[in-house]
Amino acid sequence: MTALTDTKTGRALLGAAGLLSFIALWKCAQEFEWVRRGTMPDPFLLPAALMDEFTSGRLLPAVGSSLVHYVWGLFLGSFLGFIIGMAVATSRGLDAYHAWLARILRPIPPLAWVVFAIAWFKVSHAGAAFVISIGVFWVNYFATYSAVRNVDPRFYELARAFGQGAYFKLHRSVTLPAASPGILSGLRTGVGQAWMTLIAAELLGVPGMGQEMNSAAGVGAYEAVVIYMLAISLVYTISDWLFSFAEERILQWRPS
Amino acid sequence: MAPVLSVDRVSLRFPGADQPILKDFSLTVERGAFIAIVGGSGVGKSTLLRAIAGLLQPDQGEVTLDSAERPGQRRRAIVFQDGRLMPWRTLRSNVEYGLEGLSLPAGERTARVTEVLRLTGLEELADRYPHQLSGGQVQRGGIARALAVKPDVLLMDEPFSAVDALTRTSLQDELTQIWQASGAAVVFVTHDIAEAAFLADRVVVLSGQPAGIAFDKPVPVERPRKRDTPELGRFSDAVAAAL
Structure with missing residues (x-):
C-alpha cells in the first residue's frame, strides 16, 4: 500500500x-x-474586500509604494552590508578599528531608527528605505563577514603558490567565490527581513501597504487588513522565488 | 650538471615551537632531476617543500633558483596532497588558474591548457566541476595546473597518498612519462619508500628533530623501470634501514 x-x-x-x-x-x-x-474578519468576504481595495484604487498604489521602499532599502542595505562585511573580514586593521562601533550599533533594532528617519527625511520614501536598509545591512554584514572568515585557508595557500596572492587577486579569485554560498544566503535572508521592517516602518506613517493596513484597521475593515497581509505574502513569495532562481544559477558548481 | 635549486643552510621554526623544524639544512637539486624526499610524519618534509615553494619564509638561510624567470612562466609550481582544485571552477578553469597572473595572449593560454589536459589524459573531462571527478582525476588536475605554468621545478607534496592503490600505480607510471616530457626537475615528498625508489633518480631521507639528511643516494636502476626489479627492492631496504 x-x-x-x-x-x-x-x-x-x-x-x-x-x-x-x-x-x-x-x-x-x-x-x-x-x-x-x-x-x-470573515474569510468568505475576502474576495469582495479584494475587489473593493482594487477598484477603489488603493491596493496597487500601496503595493507600488511599498515596492519602492523595499527595492531601495534592500539594495542599499545589501550593498553596504556586503562591502563593509567584506572589507572588515579581509583586513585585520579595519576589523579592529570597527569592532567597538559594530558592537554598540548592532543591538539597536532598525525600528528604533524610525525617529531619525522621520526627523531627517520627513514622512517619505527615503525615510522608509533608510529604516529597511538598516535591518538588511546587519543581516548582510554578518553573513558576509562570517562566510569570508570561514573560507578554507588552504585555498589562500594555493593562490599564493600560483602568484595570485595580492589583495585584489586573492579575494577575487578565492574569497568571493568560496564565500558566495554564505553571502547569497545572507542576501536571501535580507529579502525576507526587509519585508518585516518595511511593514513596521509603514505602520508608523510612510505611505504603503503598512499604512493602508493601519487605516483599514482604524475603521474596522479587518477583511481589507487581511488582503494586505496576503499581498505581502504574495510579493515576498515572488521575490524569494526570483532570488532562489538566481542563486541556483550562480551556485551551479555545488554538488547537489 | 648545474643545480637548478639550492637550499642553503635554511633554518625554520614555527611560532611557539621550542625546537626548529629545520636547522642549517642544505640540499641541491640538479636541472631536470627527480628527487624523492622520504621521512616519517611530522619530520618536516612538507615544511621543507613549502620553504622551497616560497610559501614559508625561512628564519635563516635561503632558497635559490638558478634560472632566469621567462615571461609566461613560473619557476616553481606545487601539487598538493589533497589535489586542491577550486570547487567553483571547472577543471579547465582550474588548470588555467596559474596562468591568470601571467601576461599570455589568449590563444597561447588556451593552447597551454589544452596541451597539459591532453598530457594528463583529462581532455574529455575539462568542463566538469571537481565534485564530478574521481580522486585520481582530481590529482591529475592538480598536476596539469602545475605543469601549465611550465615550471623549472615541480614540487609534489605526497600527491598520491590519498588515492587507492590501483590508481596510485597508474598515476606513478603517468608521472614518469609526464616528467620526462616536461623537462622540469621534480621534488617529490612521500612516506612511501617503494614509491620513492620507483620514481626518483635520487632518494633523500629526512629524520631527527630538527630534520637532517640521514640518507642521500641515487637509485641504481635504469629506466624504464619495472616495479619487481630486485635492485629496486634492495635499494628500498637500504632506505628503510636509514629511516
Whole structure:
C-alpha cells in the first residue's frame, strides 16, 4: 500500500486539506464570536474586500509604494552590508578599528531608527528605505563577514603558490567565490527581513501597504487588513522565488 | 650538471615551537632531476617543500633558483596532497588558474591548457566541476595546473597518498612519462619508500628533530623501470634501514 505522502498528488491533497481546515476553523471563530464581535474578519468576504481595495484604487498604489521602499532599502542595505562585511573580514586593521562601533550599533533594532528617519527625511520614501536598509545591512554584514572568515585557508595557500596572492587577486579569485554560498544566503535572508521592517516602518506613517493596513484597521475593515497581509505574502513569495532562481544559477558548481 | 635549486643552510621554526623544524639544512637539486624526499610524519618534509615553494619564509638561510624567470612562466609550481582544485571552477578553469597572473595572449593560454589536459589524459573531462571527478582525476588536475605554468621545478607534496592503490600505480607510471616530457626537475615528498625508489633518480631521507639528511643516494636502476626489479627492492631496504 502506498501512503498518501508518497505521491505528488497525495501531498497536494494533504496541503489543500490543511488549508481548508484552517479556513473552516477561522470561519467558526468568526461565526461563533470567539473574540470580540467585529474584530474577526470573515474569510468568505475576502474576495469582495479584494475587489473593493482594487477598484477603489488603493491596493496597487500601496503595493507600488511599498515596492519602492523595499527595492531601495534592500539594495542599499545589501550593498553596504556586503562591502563593509567584506572589507572588515579581509583586513585585520579595519576589523579592529570597527569592532567597538559594530558592537554598540548592532543591538539597536532598525525600528528604533524610525525617529531619525522621520526627523531627517520627513514622512517619505527615503525615510522608509533608510529604516529597511538598516535591518538588511546587519543581516548582510554578518553573513558576509562570517562566510569570508570561514573560507578554507588552504585555498589562500594555493593562490599564493600560483602568484595570485595580492589583495585584489586573492579575494577575487578565492574569497568571493568560496564565500558566495554564505553571502547569497545572507542576501536571501535580507529579502525576507526587509519585508518585516518595511511593514513596521509603514505602520508608523510612510505611505504603503503598512499604512493602508493601519487605516483599514482604524475603521474596522479587518477583511481589507487581511488582503494586505496576503499581498505581502504574495510579493515576498515572488521575490524569494526570483532570488532562489538566481542563486541556483550562480551556485551551479555545488554538488547537489 | 648545474643545480637548478639550492637550499642553503635554511633554518625554520614555527611560532611557539621550542625546537626548529629545520636547522642549517642544505640540499641541491640538479636541472631536470627527480628527487624523492622520504621521512616519517611530522619530520618536516612538507615544511621543507613549502620553504622551497616560497610559501614559508625561512628564519635563516635561503632558497635559490638558478634560472632566469621567462615571461609566461613560473619557476616553481606545487601539487598538493589533497589535489586542491577550486570547487567553483571547472577543471579547465582550474588548470588555467596559474596562468591568470601571467601576461599570455589568449590563444597561447588556451593552447597551454589544452596541451597539459591532453598530457594528463583529462581532455574529455575539462568542463566538469571537481565534485564530478574521481580522486585520481582530481590529482591529475592538480598536476596539469602545475605543469601549465611550465615550471623549472615541480614540487609534489605526497600527491598520491590519498588515492587507492590501483590508481596510485597508474598515476606513478603517468608521472614518469609526464616528467620526462616536461623537462622540469621534480621534488617529490612521500612516506612511501617503494614509491620513492620507483620514481626518483635520487632518494633523500629526512629524520631527527630538527630534520637532517640521514640518507642521500641515487637509485641504481635504469629506466624504464619495472616495479619487481630486485635492485629496486634492495635499494628500498637500504632506505628503510636509514629511516
